[in-house]
Amino acid sequence: MILAQIIAIIFILFALSRVGLRFKEGRLGIRAITFWSLIWGGAIIFLFRPEWFSVISDTLGIGRIVDLAIYASIIFLFYLIFRSYTQIEELKSEITGLTRALALKDLKKEKKE
Amino acid sequence: MKTFIVIPAFNEATVISKVLNQLKEAGYKNVLVVNDGSSDKTGEILQRHGVHVAEHLLNRGLGGALGTGLAGALKLGADIIITFDADGQHSVHDIPKMIEPIKNKEADAVIGSRTMNPDGMPMIRRAFNFVANIITLILFRIWVTDSQSGLRAFSRKAAQAIEIRTNRMEVSSEFIREIKHKKLRLKEVPIKAIYTDYSLSKGQSFWVGVKTFYKLVIYKLMN
Secondary structure (H helix, E strand, O other): OOHHHHHHHHHHHHHHHHHHHHHHOOOOOHHHHHHHHHHHHHHHHHHHOHHHHHHHHHHHOOOOHHHHHHHHHHHHHHHHHHHHHHHHHHHHHHHHHHHHHHHHHOOOOOOEO | OOEEEEEEEOOOOOOHHHHHHHHHHOOOOOEEEEEEOOOOOHHHHHHHOOEEEEEEOOOOOHHHHHHHHHHHHHHOOOOEEEEOOOOOOEOHHHHHHHHHHHHOOOOOEEEEEOOOOOOOOOHHHHHHHHHHHHHHHHHHOOOOOOOOOOOEEEEHHHHHHOOOOOOOOOHHHHHHHHHHHOOOOEEEEEOOEOOOHHHHHHOOOHHHHHHHHHHHHHHHHHO
């Protein structure tokens, strides 16, 4: 095992411990736990058995497995950014809805003098 | 038929009094101003005028304010709703020609078009407007001569049908999209835009336009 693998495993175990902690605190639901466990679990498998991923890289015509990992990571990061963006937009919409409801609650047929 | 003038206002203390006085002198009694979280004296000034005021505790942007304005006017019993800018760009004398097609049942929505009467409109604004019209056409497949116009009129039925989801300047194109999507009858009428240094400073700059375009693309993808 090389030094990079050891450092990566320590980081992955740390990340998995955070996932477990958030679940214990009730801040992450079962779907989120499963999702992140699969991601970090997949990362550990890749570290120990990268040759298992050669089927995927050969099918896609990508030469090196590490290139596959980088491409997949970039796509995954873009997906996370897009998800975060849509969640922020939903939050903004909810804030507008709340602001509107409060503004209209005080709106009466009599005008302000 | 009860006509309501809806004015979205954010930090318009320098001009809002003049605009409200012009509307009052022209005989428009039903005015609803949406104070969109102004930090200047807009709120205090509105208290002195006999108008309805809907107060946003937080600034939500033009789209947010217009959504509140339409909902508020419907709540107050409006049959026709006019959206009117707070910065003095619009002329009260154009309001009757906005109302007429709705009263005559020729249209459900009317847009006041500055490009049908472009005298005095700065060239750069005409160019930006044209680009905005092209973008609206590509994204929402409807051509209008002034997609970014703030002077609009809606029948009660149209105002009830339209759903505003955007918060900021992209709302102008969203109105166009909703008109097409909800199969509302649209008419455009020529209006006069009043350009002052103040009203020009309140319009869309190039970078705001770029941001608006980006948000419209995302809106299109998500809807």
